[in-house]
Amino acid sequence: MDAGTNKQKSNQRLSIFELEALREAFRQSVRENDVAEAEWAQHAELFVKKTSQKGGRLTRT
Incomplete structure (x- = not known):
């Protein structure tokens, strides 16, 4: 993975439903x-x- 892909993933946000x-x-x-x-x-x-x-999603992929 390149740095651009990592940056893109880190900038994505969880939905209100995922946060709840x-x-x-x-x-x-x-x-x-x-x-x-x-x-x-x-x-x-x-x-x-x-x-x-455990493979839980704390950030969106």
Whole structure:
């Protein structure tokens, strides 16, 4: 892949529906893992890493 293709992919945005699905998945993860509100930022980082490793779409391709 060339730099132009990478830049194009990084500039695409998620739809409101994709954002809502991601938000709900995060909320569910917080509930399932009993994460305290003070730990949400750290949990969010891990959630994003795991979601992207599983092939989840955090950015449009």
